[in-house]
Amino acid sequence: MKEGKDETGLQGTKDYKDLLKKENLRNTKHRNSILEVIEGNGQPITAEAVFLKLKEQGVEISLSTVYRVLEALVSKGIVLKSILADDNKALFEINRMEHRHHLLCVKCRNMISVDGCPLDDYEKALTEKLGFDIKGHKLEIYGYCRDCRQEEK
Amino acid sequence: MKEGKDETGLQGTKDYKDLLKKENLRNTKHRNSILEVIEGNGQPITAEAVFLKLKEQGVEISLSTVYRVLEALVSKGIVLKSILADDNKALFEINRMEHRHHLLCVKCRNMISVDGCPLDDYEKALTEKLGFDIKGHKLEIYGYCRDCRQEEK
DNA sequence: ATTCATGCAAACGGTTTGCACGCAT
DNA sequence: ATGCGTGCAAACCGTTTGCATGAAT
Numbered sequence: 001m002k003e004g005k006d007e008t009g010l011q012g013t014k015d016y017k018d019l020l021k022k023e024n025l026r027n028t029k030h031r032n033s034i035l036e037v038i039e040g041n042g043q044p045i046t047a048e049a050v051f052l053k054l055k056e057q058g059v060e061i062s063l064s065t066v067y068r069v070l071e072a073l074v075s076k077g078i079v080l081k082s083i084l085a086d087d088n089k090a091l092f093e094i095n096r097m098e099h100r101h102h103l104l105c106v107k108c109r110n111m112i113s114v115d116g117c118p119l120d121d122y123e124k125a126l127t128e129k130l131g132f133d134i135k136g137h138k139l140e141i142y143g144y145c146r147d148c149r150q151e152e153k
Numbered sequence: 154m155k156e157g158k159d160e161t162g163l164q165g166t167k168d169y170k171d172l173l174k175k176e177n178l179r180n181t182k183h184r185n186s187i188l189e190v191i192e193g194n195g196q197p198i199t200a201e202a203v204f205l206k207l208k209e210q211g212v213e214i215s216l217s218t219v220y221r222v223l224e225a226l227v228s229k230g231i232v233l234k235s236i237l238a239d240d241n242k243a244l245f246e247i248n249r250m251e252h253r254h255h256l257l258c259v260k261c262r263n264m265i266s267v268d269g270c271p272l273d274d275y276e277k278a279l280t281e282k283l284g285f286d287i288k289g290h291k292l293e294i295y296g297y298c299r300d301c302r303q304e305e306k
Numbered sequence: 307a308t309t310c311a312t313g314c315a316a317a318c319g320g321t322t323t324g325c326a327c328g329c330a331t
Numbered sequence: 332a333t334g335c336g337t338g339c340a341a342a343c344c345g346t347t348t349g350c351a352t353g354a355a356t
Contacts (some may be wrong), residue, residue, distance in 0.1 A: 026310060026355050047346080062313045067346060069311090083236040085291065088243070088321080089345065103285050112283065122271035123294065130265065131299035132256050138238065140291040141276065146284035179330050179335060200321080215338045220321060222336090241346080242320065311354070322343065329336070 023076040033059050034069050035094075038079060043102065043111040044091035082138060105145035112145065176229040186212050187222050188247075191232060196255065196264040197244035235291060258298035265298065 016035045017027045025031065037053050038045060045053075051066045070092050073079035080095045084104065103112040123134045169188045170180045178184065190206050191198065198206075204219045223245050226232035233248045237257065256265040276287045 028311065028355075030312080063345095064314080064347075065312055071347090080238075082238045083241060085234045085236055085243070088236060088241060090238070090241070103279065103283070103287075105285075106288065112285065114279065114283075118275035119271060119292075126256065126267065126294070130256065130267075131302065132258075132265065132294075132296055133298075133302045134256070134294055134296035135259065136296070137292060137294040139272075139293075141279070141285075141287055142289055142291075143285055143287035145286075149284065149286045181330070181336065183337080213338095217322075217339080218337055224322090307356100309354105309356080312352080314350095314352105316348085316350105318345105318347070320343105320345095323341085325339095325341105327337085329334105331333085331335090 019078065023078065025072060025076070030059070030061050030065055031069050031073075033057070033061070034066060035073070035078075038073075038092055039094045041093075043113060044080075044082060044093040046089045046091060048089070050092070082140075084140065101139045101141065103145070104140060104142045105148055106142050107144055107148035107151075110145055172231065176231065178225060178229070183212075183214050183218055184222050184226075186210070186214070187219060188226070188231075191226075191245055192247045194246075196266060197233075197235060197246040199242045199244060201242070203245070235293070237293065254292045254294065256298070257293060257295045258301055259295050260297055260301035260304075263298055 015027075016032050019035075020027045020031060033054055034050060037050050041053075047066050047070055048063065050070070051061065051063050054061050054066075070079060070081070074081045074092070077095055079092050082091050082093075083089070084091070098115055099117040101114050101117060103114060105111075117139070119137060119139070123137070126132055127134055169185050172188075173180045173184060186207055187203060190203050194206075200219050200223055201216065203223070204214065204216050207214050207219075223232060223234070227234045227245070230248055232245050235244050235246075236242070237244070251268055252270040254267050254270060256267060258264075270292070272290060272292070276290070279285055280287055
């Protein structure tokens with residue numbers, strides 16, 4: 001699988017026309033730019049940061065459009081939204097097919113992505129035990145990253 | 154309306170004087186009331202809901218005091234704060250010693266608490282692999298509860 | 307031609323803060 | 332007596348929304 005469309009339709013240099021079309025969203029410059037920024041960004045990013053990155057690139061767009069586009073993408077499941085407890089700005093990231101979690105350093109506030117997930121069995125057990133039909137989860141792990149850990153000592 | 158304060162069943166005899174003292178927080182009526190509400194509540198609760206519960210009980214308090222007290226308790230680790238992605242109100246719960254997670258029903262928005270945690274081994278592995286010193290985590294599991302699951306079908 | 311997307315500015319809502327007073331220590 | 336705790340109202344700030352214009356289908 002290379003340049004073809006995969007399940008997500010999310011490809012580096014490719015544009016997002018098909019993806020948007022599939023979700024009944026019109027193919028606009030802004031939506032493409034926003035998807036590019038979000039996908040290109042290694043970690044969850046705020047709406048304002050998206051806005052600023054676009055500005056840097058010379059893309060003129062209003063902040064409210066960023067919000068509206070993000071909301072649309074989230075509602076289609078293309079983008080995931082989350083909020084950390086100690087900072088009430090929302091973070092957005094591409095909904096990659098590989099399941100992924102993040103380690104958040106409480107000091108430098110960097111995020112490290114980790115593929116894979118240890119929760120499958122656990123969820124299965126919960127479903128059986130409680131009759132709860134699990135659709136997903138959000139796992140946020142926090143602590144000190146390798147660098148800040150040194151400094152702490 | 155009668156109140157059964159001794160029915161928290163969780164702390165029983167102990168009031169919060171010692172706890173507050175230990176953290177260099179003055180022992181005030183409001184702080185005790187708030188701790189009572191939060192601990193008595195089975196699940197995470199918003200600041201406003203705390204405020205309203207207190208009002209019901211005839212406790213006169215201002216919303217900003219509720220926020221300030223909660224903030225103090227969170228900063229001391231007595232209370233945990235979290236924010237769900239689709240609702241930007243903060244939720245507060247007692248930091249119980251037994252590790253506990255919640256299942257959130259995306260339909261009726263009820264929360265079910267589950268004791269225990271499947272992540273210990275996983276975190277140990279991450280620490281070794283990435284040199285990340287893990288201090289804690291937040292796990293939010295969502296889906297349909299037993300009741301809403303029926304209705305979906 | 308129609309419908310959806312966007313910009314602008316104003317509104318919104320949960321949360322925070324400045325200030326003066328009250329209460330715990 | 333001191334300094335933290337509280338009430339009130341206003342400020343704050345991320346986010347949403349109404350309306351008119353512009354672009355995609």
